[in-house]
Amino acid sequence: MRLSVLKLMMVGAVISVGAGVVAVPAADPTAVGLWEQVDEKTGKPESWFKIVERNGAYQGNIVKIFFKPGEDENWVCDKCEGDEKGKPVLGLALIKGMQRNGNAYENGTIMDPRDGSVYRALMNLSPDGQKLEVRGYLGISLFGRSQTWNRLPDNALAPPAPARPPAQKGAAAPPKK
Numbered sequence: 001m002r003l004s005v006l007k008l009m010m011v012g013a014v015i016s017v018g019a020g021v022v023a024v025p026a027a028d029p030t031a032v033g034l035w036e037q038v039d040e041k042t043g044k045p046e047s048w049f050k051i052v053e054r055n056g057a058y059q060g061n062i063v064k065i066f067f068k069p070g071e072d073e074n075w076v077c078d079k080c081e082g083d084e085k086g087k088p089v090l091g092l093a094l095i096k097g098m099q100r101n102g103n104a105y106e107n108g109t110i111m112d113p114r115d116g117s118v119y120r121a122l123m124n125l126s127p128d129g130q131k132l133e134v135r136g137y138l139g140i141s142l143f144g145r146s147q148t149w150n151r152l153p154d155n156a157l158a159p160p161a162p163a164r165p166p167a168q169k170g171a172a173a174p175p176k177k
Contacts, residue, residue: 029129031058031098031105034156035149037134048152051095058105058123060095062113063157079116089113095134098123110136119144 035049048064067073075089084092098108098121105123112119119136126132130151137144 028103029125029127030100031123031125031132034063034152034154035060035132036152037147037149040147048157049095049149050157053100056099058095058098058100058108059093060098060110061091061093062089063091065090075113077113077116080111080113081116084111085116095121095123103127110134112136 030053031051032053033051035051036045037047037049038044039046045066047062047066049060050063051058051060053059065073065075067075076086077084077089077092078086080087080092092111092113094111094113096109096111098105103125105125108121108123109118110121111117119138120141121137122135122141124133124135132149132151133146134149135141135144135146
């Protein structure tokens with residue numbers, strides 16, 4: 001009798017613990033994160049963007065630029081308007097005001113820092129969250145241009161780990177135990 005009560009208590013404990021474990025669905029991917037924009041002709045990276053969400057609106061700042069030989073690494077937005085005029089392009093918010101609707105982002109703008117032009121914008125996130133189609137357009141989205149950006153690991157911008165100092169020549173080897 002005592003053994004069966006003990007078994008019954010063990011089964012009840014297992015069921016209670018199992019009932020507390022509920023499968024939590026994974027969060028839907030968002031555009032928040034680090035993205036690489038690639039030159040469509042060469043396939044080489046041109047820039048990295050960091051997209052953040054602030055009060056329901058998504059903004060993308062340029063956080064790294066891969067300059068070609070001879071390009072000015074201190075590039076400023078001479079043709080931008082307002083507060084952005086004359087500011088370094090690195091760090092500027094080029095994507096502004098995007099609002100999420102599932103995997104689509106709409107009602108925002110994107111600026112071309114080469115000429116200061118501001119276009120209406122759409123973004124579409126792939127279901128796996130690894131690709132972002134970014135489209136800038138005038139008037140209706142039919143009259144525009146799209147690029148596909150690739151998600152980067154969030155730590156890609158982290159500074160490299162410090163190098164270990166080289167072993168000193170002539171230093172005695174540590175004694176073996």
